[in-house]
Amino acid sequence: MTTAQGTLPDETGDNDRVIAIIPARGGSKGLPSKNIKMLGGKPLIAHSVQHALDSGVCERVLVTTDADDILAAARAAGAWTPFLRDKSLAQDLTPTEPVLMDALAQAEAIDGPFGIVVFLQPTDIFRKPEWIARAVQTLKDNRKRDSAFVANKTHKNFWTQQPDGSWKRVYDWMGVYGPRQTRTPLFREDTGIASALRAALIRAGRRTGDHAEVLPIDSTAAGIDIHDAFDFYLAEKALEWFETHEME
Secondary structure (H helix, E strand, O other): OOOOOOOOOOOOOOOOOEEEEEEOOOOOOOOOOHHHOEEOOEEHHHHHHHHHHHHOOOOEEEEEOOOHHHHHHHHHHOOEOOOOOOHHHOOOOOOHHHHHHHHHHHHHHHHOOOOEEEEOOOOOOOOOHHHHHHHHHHHHHOOOOOEEEEEEEEOOOOEEEOOOOOEEEOOHHHHOOOOHHHOOOEEEEOOOOOEEEEHHHHHOOOOOOOOEEEEEEOOOHHHOOOOOHHHHHHHHHHHHHHHHHHOO
16 A cells, blocks of 8 residues: 555545546547557557446546547447537647546536546556456545555666756665565556546546555556557557456
């Protein structure tokens, strides 16, 4: 369990209704039309929609997009798509947080309040639906947690550059080398793969909270995040193996 200290948001009026929100804009530059590009026999966006549905914990699976073709592909995959996102929230440098805020506000205006939001990135398809379910259950079981997300294990060493241009290890213990099995692991935050958070955090413009629980995973495939043609090539090669071995 990993917890960061801070103040929980006001949860007045929250409940345990769960909505998954999958942002998928149409203006991809690195890989044009990537969200509807066919991968494993279905559009990329359909993988994340299916994962949310298969988790069995999401009352609504919402895809927020500014593009008609993505909306149609998401709807065909079983997503809830009651609106198109405003183009002002689909620019190259638009942060994720206001997109989630807008999607939740519009969803609640149509369907009433939600208490838990599942956030999934459509470019992260190497996930298990059970990771989504576990993140949601973590919040239902412990009201003191405001968010829960998977984090991939790594044993790599990391360096940071100092203001004077010199380099320093992030932790001194990284200077002691040894077999992978004996090293202290670090965990990379992978909220786009599977995360759940209180809706109050989304309304406050945040993506993770100060009282988070980290759910460790150890999956090389989960590190494939599809943004360009090479990533897509890797995903094509890895998908069959992942679904055959890791999804068992």
